[in-house]
Amino acid sequence: MLLYGTGEFPDWGDPYSPASVHLSNDYLEKAFDQTQVPNIVTAVLADYRGFDTMFETAVIFTAGLACFLLLRDFREKEERFYRHTATGVILHVKDSQKVLLVEREFEHMDKDWVPSDLIIRTVCRIIIPFIQIYGLYVIAHGDFSPGGGFQGGVILGSSLILLAISYNLKTLMRRVKEKILGIYAAVGVLIYVGIAVICMPMGGNFLDYSKLAPLLPSDPHHVRALGMLGVEIGVGIAVTAVMVIIYVNIVSAGRHDEGL
Amino acid sequence: MDNYPVLIVVVPLIAALLAGLAVWVEKRLSYPIALTGLALSTFCAVKVLMQVIATGPIQYKIAGWAPPMGIEYRIDLLNAMVLVIVSGIACLNLVASFESVSQETHDRTGAFYSIYCLFVTGLLGVTATGDLFNLYVLIEITSLSSYAMVALGDKDRGPLASLNYVFIGVIGASFYLLGVGYLYMQTGSLNMADVSLILAGHQGSSTVLTGFILCMVGLWIKMALFPLHVWLPNAYSYSPVAFSRAVAPLMTKVMIYVMIRLMITVFGYDYIFKTLHFSDAVVVLASIAILFGGVMALAQKNLKKMLAYIIVCEIGYMVGGAWMGNQLGMTGAILHILNDALMTFAVFLAVGNMVYKLKNVDLSNLTGIFGKMPWTMAGFVIAAFSIIGVPPTCGFFSKWYLIMAAFEKGAYHFAAALIISSLICAVLFFRVFEICFFPAVSPDHGELGHGESGHGELGHGKSDAHSPIQMEEAPVSMLIVSGLVSLSLIVVGLFSGTIVNTIILPFLK
Amino acid sequence: MTDLLALIAAKYNYWLYVILMMIGLYAMIAKNNLIKKLVGMNIFQTAIILFYVSIGYKRDATLPIIENVHGGHGSVIHAINYINPLPHVLMLTAIVVSVATFGVAMALAVRIYQRYQTLEEDELRMRLSEK
Amino acid sequence: MYWPIDLIVLTFVIFCAIAAITVKDLLATAILFGAYSFMMCLLWAVMGAVDVAFTEATVGAGVSTVFFVAAIFRTSRRTKD
Numbered sequence: 015m016l017l018y019g020t021g022e023f024p025d026w027g028d029p030y031s032p033a034s035v036h037l038s039n040d041y042l043e044k045a046f047d048q049t050q051v052p053n054i055v056t057a058v059l060a061d062y063r064g065f066d067t068m069f070e071t072a073v074i075f076t077a078g079l080a081c082f083l084l085l086r087d088f089r090e091k092e093e094r095f096y097r098h099t100a101t102g103v104i105l106h107v108k109d110s111q112k113v114l115l116v117e118r119e120f121e122h123m124d125k126d127w128v129p130s131d132l133i134i135r136t137v138c139r140i141i142i143p144f145i146q147i148y149g150l151y152v153i154a155h156g157d158f159s160p161g162g163g164f165q166g167g168v169i170l171g172s173s174l175i176l177l178a179i180s181y182n183l184k185t186l187m188r189r190v191k192e193k194i195l196g197i198y199a200a201v202g203v204l205i206y207v208g209i210a211v212i213c214m215p216m217g218g219n220f221l222d223y224s225k226l227a228p229l230l231p232s233d234p235h236h237v238r239a240l241g242m243l244g245v246e247i248g249v250g251i252a253v254t255a256v257m258v259i260i261y262v263n264i265v266s267a268g269r270h271d272e273g274l
Numbered sequence: 275m276d277n278y279p280v281l282i283v284v285v286p287l288i289a290a291l292l293a294g295l296a297v298w299v300e301k302r303l304s305y306p307i308a309l310t311g312l313a314l315s316t317f318c319a320v321k322v323l324m325q326v327i328a329t330g331p332i333q334y335k336i337a338g339w340a341p342p343m344g345i346e347y348r349i350d351l352l353n354a355m356v357l358v359i360v361s362g363i364a365c366l367n368l369v370a371s372f373e374s375v376s377q378e379t380h381d382r383t384g385a386f387y388s389i390y391c392l393f394v395t396g397l398l399g400v401t402a403t404g405d406l407f408n409l410y411v412l413i414e415i416t417s418l419s420s421y422a423m424v425a426l427g428d429k430d431r432g433p434l435a436s437l438n439y440v441f442i443g444v445i446g447a448s449f450y451l452l453g454v455g456y457l458y459m460q461t462g463s464l465n466m467a468d469v470s471l472i473l474a475g476h477q478g479s480s481t482v483l484t485g486f487i488l489c490m491v492g493l494w495i496k497m498a499l500f501p502l503h504v505w506l507p508n509a510y511s512y513s514p515v516a517f518s519r520a521v522a523p524l525m526t527k528v529m530i531y532v533m534i535r536l537m538i539t540v541f542g543y544d545y546i547f548k549t550l551h552f553s554d555a556v557v558v559l560a561s562i563a564i565l566f567g568g569v570m571a572l573a574q575k576n577l578k579k580m581l582a583y584i585i586v587c588e589i590g591y592m593v594g595g596a597w598m599g600n601q602l603g604m605t606g607a608i609l610h611i612l613n614d615a616l617m618t619f620a621v622f623l624a625v626g627n628m629v630y631k632l633k634n635v636d637l638s639n640l641t642g643i644f645g646k647m648p649w650t651m652a653g654f655v656i657a658a659f660s661i662i663g664v665p666p667t668c669g670f671f672s673k674w675y676l677i678m679a680a681f682e683k684g685a686y687h688f689a690a691a692l693i694i695s696s697l698i699c700a701v702l703f704f705r706v707f708e709i710c711f712f713p714a715v716s717p718d719h720g721e722l723g724h725g726e727s728g729h730g731e732l733g734h735g736k737s738d739a740h741s742p743i744q745m746e747e748a749p750v751s752m753l754i755v756s757g758l759v760s761l762s763l764i765v766v767g768l769f770s771g772t773i774v775n776t777i778i779l780p781f782l783k
Numbered sequence: 784m785t786d787l788l789a790l791i792a793a794k795y796n797y798w799l800y801v802i803l804m805m806i807g808l809y810a811m812i813a814k815n816n817l818i819k820k821l822v823g824m825n826i827f828q829t830a831i832i833l834f835y836v837s838i839g840y841k842r843d844a845t846l847p848i849i850e851n852v853h854g855g856h857g858s859v860i861h862a863i864n865y866i867n868p869l870p871h872v873l874m875l876t877a878i879v880v881s882v883a884t885f886g887v888a889m890a891l892a893v894r895i896y897q898r899y900q901t902l903e904e905d906e907l908r909m910r911l912s913e914k
Numbered sequence: 915m916y917w918p919i920d921l922i923v924l925t926f927v928i929f930c931a932i933a934a935i936t937v938k939d940l941l942a943t944a945i946l947f948g949a950y951s952f953m954m955c956l957l958w959a960v961m962g963a964v965d966v967a968f969t970e971a972t973v974g975a976g977v978s979t980v981f982f983v984a985a986i987f988r989t990s991r992r993t994k995d
Contacts, residue, residue: 054865059872062339065408070876081887083386084887168977171977175980179980196295219338260890421888433891448827802928809935816940816994819940825978829974836963837961874966875969878973886981889984902989
């Protein structure tokens with residue numbers, strides 16, 4: 015039946031097929047003038063169809079919340095965890111010693127545990143900051159090149175996951191508290207919704223960035239682009255937090271103590 | 275303020291986010307935040323309904339872009355009615371579920387409220403939107419949150435039921451998305467009004483036909499029409515009560531609304547009933563669904579599961595009515611969305627009260643409950659009468675329209691199925707009444723043994739503790755909501771003529 | 784015969800999407816392991832994304848990012864030179880939705896495994912009927 | 915678009931898809947699935963959907979695979995089909 019429908023498809027790549035003529039030309043020809051954003055995909059994503067993207071972020075938030083709700087298991091909070099936080103007072107100075115301490119305690123907790131390689135660890139420690147900078151770049155530069163809040167958020171999230179994989183889960187959870195993650199996930203989406211809602215008392219419709227002009231210290235011509243940037247940052251924060259939440263909950267089956 | 279249409283959807287979203295924040299800051303705040311959000315949303319919905327009745331359809335351009343480029347909300351009478359139903363029922367349910375949520379989800383109540391608000395946001399957004407793709411995104415929000423909540427229910431079977439629901443739900447949503455893709459390919463637009471304008475010139479195209487069938491199949495999976503219903507009974511009966519009370523009346527009805535919206539607004543009567551020739555087949559399918567739902571309901575031992583099969587049966591009513599192809603049928607189907615939402619809600623409220631007290635609603639466990647929970651059972655009886663279709667209650671009127679439509683069309687099998695299923699429902703509910711009315715025969719509880727062994731033992735101990743008959747009512751908030759909704763069944767029944775004349779007939783014109 | 788070949792050659796992307804979708808659907812229906820089913824689900828979703836991206840493609844057109852942003856301000860943008868951006872936007876959303884679903888489904892799988900110590904469907908059914 | 919490359923990528927996509935659902939080791943499934951996503955991403959990049967390709971590279975080949983491995987770590991590698 016699917017193939018039956020294929021029979022009348024316009025040829026692949028036909029520039030005059032209805033799909034590429036009706037609406038897309040409007041987007042292509044007007045988007046830059048109206049929004050000052052050269053990447054039309056971002057322009058359409060965050061402005062013309064910004065409402066979709068808002069709910070897309072809500073979907074992500076839902077997923078994080080769902081994973082938390084399904085797997086999080088508060089029962090077995092071990093005292094070990096506190097001991098770790100106690101050792102982690104000094105940062106960066108005695109890094110190797112701190113790691114050694116963690117390792118010794120880990121061996122009796124987790125029977126699948128394998129000593130991790132020094133090379134992997136060092137390399138990861140060096141590249142993680144670069145990955146994070148790249149993630150930030152992708153978020154901020156989404157207007158001009160491929161990328162945007164979502165991709166950048168995923169990159170940031172995966173840099174944190176890499177930290178968990180190369181060291182261990184506790185190292186990650188010590189640096190990024192669960193509470194912080196939960197709050198960031200909600201705040202990220204709230205930034206998006208907040209920007210959208212502020213447009214209403216300013217006299218516009220929901221999400222109408224152009225009405226933000228009086229609030230922003232810049233050329234009113236660029237105000238839509240700035241609005242999109244704000245929104246992308248919100249998306250980035252939410253996605254980063256949610257990716258880590260999902261990973262942490264799955265890998266430790268909700269205990270947040272041991273895991274890959 | 276002309277921002278009401280979007281506020282209906284956005285306020286619950288903000289409430290969900292704030293409730294999600296409150297999980298980490300101050301747990302007790304989640305419930306009031308969620309309640310306020312839903313109440314505000316109901317207020318906006320009522321405002322919008324009144325405005326629509328007064329001045330005709332409202333169009334709201336999101337982000338200020340003109341429709342085919344931006345997303346628009348277009349609220350007409352049908353939308354506005356469904357919005358009021360959804361937000362009202364969601365809000366009332368939240369009022370009733372404070373106790374049962376803290377009983378069932380322990381340390382995670384805050385997250386539960388947050389995800390509940392997201393669920394409602396999704397349903398409201400699906401109803402309000404005028405954009406095909408936006409609809410898909412919102413359907414996904416709804417489904418994701420319901421996957422999570424189904425899994426929270428029964429410790430043993432909840433996750434498995436939920437995972438099966440995920441598979442089938444994803445197939446359904448993907449079919450819908452694919453159908454939208456076919457339409458987009460033919461028209462180049464995603465706005466419903468715009469698409470329907472362009473489609474008028476492509477009546478015979480096979481791409482449009484495929485797109486139409488894919489959309490419909492996707493929605494049928496989501497609403498659990500007969501051969502595609504397998505996920506529904508398990509998912510509904512293993513979920514926590516607070517959630518099944520919301521999902522049972524709302525989810526399927528909203529999907530039926532979407533189907534009617536696509537049929538009327540996007541494809542149009544002419545295309546469906548004149549160009550295509552399978553509307554009769556769909557009516558036959560609906561008749562089978564009705565009979566099958568009824569028969570399966572008879573075979574169930576658990577009250578919740580029995581009601582889940584009755585939902586399968588009710589879906590048959592509405593699909594059949596909508597595909598009948600005449601005005602009476604459509605009127606009946608739309609009126610039945612309202613009525614069925616209310617009566618399913620009423621009956622699930624009563625069941626929720628029972629679950630709160632008894633934990634386990636196998637039929638064998640319900641003996642003598644009339645004496646213990648008279649108010650709950652009064653609500654249950656009214657709701658049951660409405661489902662059977664006894665005249666003063668609202669269930670009667672929509673069935674009347676549906677039967678008239680079937681006779682007008684000459685679809686006697688559908689009329690027969692309707693009548694038979696009403697009889698089956700009557701038998702079913704009187705059996706339940708009988709069990710509930712008479713107290714357990716003797717202290718030895720010999721008749722409890724034939725329940726499912728594990729559950730039976732549990733129920734056994736429970737009813738032993740309460741064997742002297744005494745009032746064991748559910749909390750007052752639950753009772754008040756239950757009474758209110760049961761009352762509304764009769765009120766809506768008495769005013770159904772008004773509803774049809776002010777809302778449904780002007781819409782169908 | 785040549786007609787058919789021409790048809791396939793002109794639309795091979797659509798054929799590919801149908802094939803992938805069937806693979807995904809087959810895995811979801813016929814496989815016994817829940818994680819395999821999840822893979823099938825993901826393949827199914829990617830097939831649909833492929834379909835949308837194929838709709839958007841235009842021959843001899845470039846990426847939907849406007850060139851010469853700063854220099855050529857007065858120049859007219861010809862839509863025919865750029866690929867249709869709308870399907871890309873839709874698919875970004877769809878990918879996000881699919882990864883969200885995937886995450887939740889994985890969480891469910893872990894829950895099921897915790898409870899039953901297996902992910903094979905027939906064994907699960909056996910455990911359920913034992914009770 | 916240079917057609918031999920295209921053909922190779924297409925073949926790989928289908929090959930990876932079939933392999934991912936047939937191998938009997940779930941960890942191998944995870945890796946093959948990552949490869950499948952990556953091939954898909956190449957295909958989309960060729961078709962000019964750079965944003966989609968970028969997302970698929972980060973999500974499909976990156977994070978999904980990690981979730982996958984995490985879930986397998988918590989469950990089991992063994993499967994009967």
